[in-house]
Amino acid sequence: MVPVAIAIFTVSAALVGWTYAGYPVFIAMLARLRPRPHRRDADAPLPSVTFIVPAYNEAQIIAQKIENVLALDYPEALREFIVIADGSSDGTTAVVQSYENKGVRLLFQPVRQGKIAAMNRAVPSAGGEILVFSDANAMMESDSVRNIVPNFADPQVACVSGEKRIRPTDDVQAQGESAYWRYEALIKRADSLASTAIGAVGEFFAIRRERYIEMEIDNIIEDFVLSMRLVMEGWRVVYEPRAVVWEEASPSLHGEWRRRTRMAAGGFQAIGRLSGLFSPRYGLVTFQFISHKVLRWLAPFFMITALASSAVLYRIPVFRAFLGLQILFYLLALVGWGVESLRGPWKLVRMIFYFCFANATALAGFVRFVTGSQSVLWKKAR
Numbered sequence: 001m002v003p004v005a006i007a008i009f010t011v012s013a014a015l016v017g018w019t020y021a022g023y024p025v026f027i028a029m030l031a032r033l034r035p036r037p038h039r040r041d042a043d044a045p046l047p048s049v050t051f052i053v054p055a056y057n058e059a060q061i062i063a064q065k066i067e068n069v070l071a072l073d074y075p076e077a078l079r080e081f082i083v084i085a086d087g088s089s090d091g092t093t094a095v096v097q098s099y100e101n102k103g104v105r106l107l108f109q110p111v112r113q114g115k116i117a118a119m120n121r122a123v124p125s126a127g128g129e130i131l132v133f134s135d136a137n138a139m140m141e142s143d144s145v146r147n148i149v150p151n152f153a154d155p156q157v158a159c160v161s162g163e164k165r166i167r168p169t170d171d172v173q174a175q176g177e178s179a180y181w182r183y184e185a186l187i188k189r190a191d192s193l194a195s196t197a198i199g200a201v202g203e204f205f206a207i208r209r210e211r212y213i214e215m216e217i218d219n220i221i222e223d224f225v226l227s228m229r230l231v232m233e234g235w236r237v238v239y240e241p242r243a244v245v246w247e248e249a250s251p252s253l254h255g256e257w258r259r260r261t262r263m264a265a266g267g268f269q270a271i272g273r274l275s276g277l278f279s280p281r282y283g284l285v286t287f288q289f290i291s292h293k294v295l296r297w298l299a300p301f302f303m304i305t306a307l308a309s310s311a312v313l314y315r316i317p318v319f320r321a322f323l324g325l326q327i328l329f330y331l332l333a334l335v336g337w338g339v340e341s342l343r344g345p346w347k348l349v350r351m352i353f354y355f356c357f358a359n360a361t362a363l364a365g366f367v368r369f370v371t372g373s374q375s376v377l378w379k380k381a382r
Contacts, residue, residue, distance in 0.1 A: 002313065009309035009319065012302040019299050023291040024187050031193040038238055041153035049145060050080040050128030050209070054118040058136040059091040065136045066099050073142045081105065082122050087112025114376040116222035120214045131207050133223070138164070138203035138245045147242040148206050158211040158235035159227050161188070161197055162204035162243035173256040174249035175347070176354025185241065187292060192239035195284045198292045200227040200237060204245035211235060218376050219273070220266030224293075228274050231285060257361055264365020265374035267297040297366075300359040330356065 051069050055062050062083070069081060084107045085092045096106040107122055123131065130149060134140060144162060151160045163185055166178040191198050202223030211230060219225050227237045250256035270293075277289045295302075307326050313319035329352065336353025339346045368374035 002316075005309045005312045006319075008305055009313065009322070012306035012309065013322075015295060015302045016299055016306065018291065019295040019302075023295075024183075024190070027187065027190040027194055027288070027292075031190040035193050036195060037193065038151065038157055038236065039154035040150045042150045044150060044153045046075060046078055046146075047129040047149055047152065048078045048080070048127065049074065049130045049132055049149070049206075050082060050126035051132045051134065052119065052122045052126065053081075053083045053134055053136055054115045054122075055083050055085050055088070055092055055096070055136040056112060057088050057090040057092055058085075059088075059095055061137050062092050062095050063099075065134075065139070066096070066102075066104055068139045069134075070099075070102060070104075071142060072140060072145055074145045076103075078128075079103075080126065080128050082107060082126060084108075084118035084122050086110075086118055086121075113217055116215055116219045116376070117217040119222065120217065123209070123212050123214070126209060129209055131209050131212060133202075133205055133207070134245065135203045135247075138247045140204060141244045141246070144204070144243040144245065145206075148240050151238050151240055152206075152208065154236070154238075156236045157238055158230045159200055159205060159207045159237040160243070161200035161227070161237065161239050162206075162245050163188075163239070163241045164201045164203050165244055165246050166249050167246055169249060171249065173253050173354070175350060176357070177249045177256065179351060179354070180358070188239045189241055191288055191292060192237070195288060196231050197237040197239040198228070198285075198288050199224040201245070203247055204243065216273075220269050220374060220376055221263060224266070225270050225273050228270075228277065228289070232274070232276055232282070253357070257357075257364075260358060260361035261364045261368060262374060264297060264362040265368040266365075267293065267362075268366055268369040271297070297362055300362045303359060333357075 053065060053069070055065070058065070066083070081104045083096045083104060085096060086107070086109050088108070093106060093108050096104060100106070107125070119133065130152060132145060132148070140162070148160050148162060151157050164181050166174060166181055168174060168178055188197050200223050202221070205223060205227070213226060213229050215222060215226060231237055250259055274289070277286055280286065307323070310319045310323040310326060314323060332349050333353045333356040336346070336349035336351070339350055339353075365374070
């Protein structure tokens, strides 16, 4: 049993280390040493753009979103704006209709089927060369679209992702979410420069209209599956850090739990939907997909097996030390939870707590996936 336990611990610990530290360093070095730049022409003629905003019961925020889009630095003659408010019952449709004289078009049907169904329904009526998808609660910086469209000068680029940032507050979920997206942005930039971005940011991404793929309406993380299916078809997805969108953090840990659990369930669903990416014919992209996404969704299982195997090996001094370090780490996470409750200033332990919290949501997401209890219809965190 001892050799087996040692092997399990070694592999589990190595995979956790590779997922969160090794791969980010590797892909950053690869992007620096062997970059694969794409053509980006800021002087090219601007394409026509259709903004598509799914908005279910967003009466409190939809006017702000519409004003945000209308204020973007992009020629009015080259833009079209569609809001899909299927199933809304809180006055969202009335707010959108009040902007009809400013060119905002409402699509509405009484039955709500989810975000991807709304996207599928809106695309056939869109006239723009470039489709820009953005969430109702995500506010784009004024030059964001002007920064995103030059990337389409490269004919191999089918999709461009913007950069999501979280407005900072003192709450642990806001600090953790903000740190996560800063960390994720660094990896996405390197992924994009080395080969292709692994997924688009659902709050703000653009795609060539003719490359849009109508997808199954039960996709939970539709932005990721859509962008990676484009990669599987031979197109490139790139990341544009100058195209910035801002979003408020979840207002509570409970709201953050629901959001991250849903995303994790969608991740496990995506592994099956994108199983073709495990083929060696995709080369570096397969390696990126596994290292950046698949292993991260599986990381909590590796953490559990590392803890359990080091407990089995307790009699061996070095593994007793490893066990002690892991216990200390998880105790600090508990302290971080307590500090969050007390709104204390201990940033490090709060970050340790958020790391463990995020991995716990992945476990919960896995349970929801295997039991089929995660609906494609999301609930607001706010």
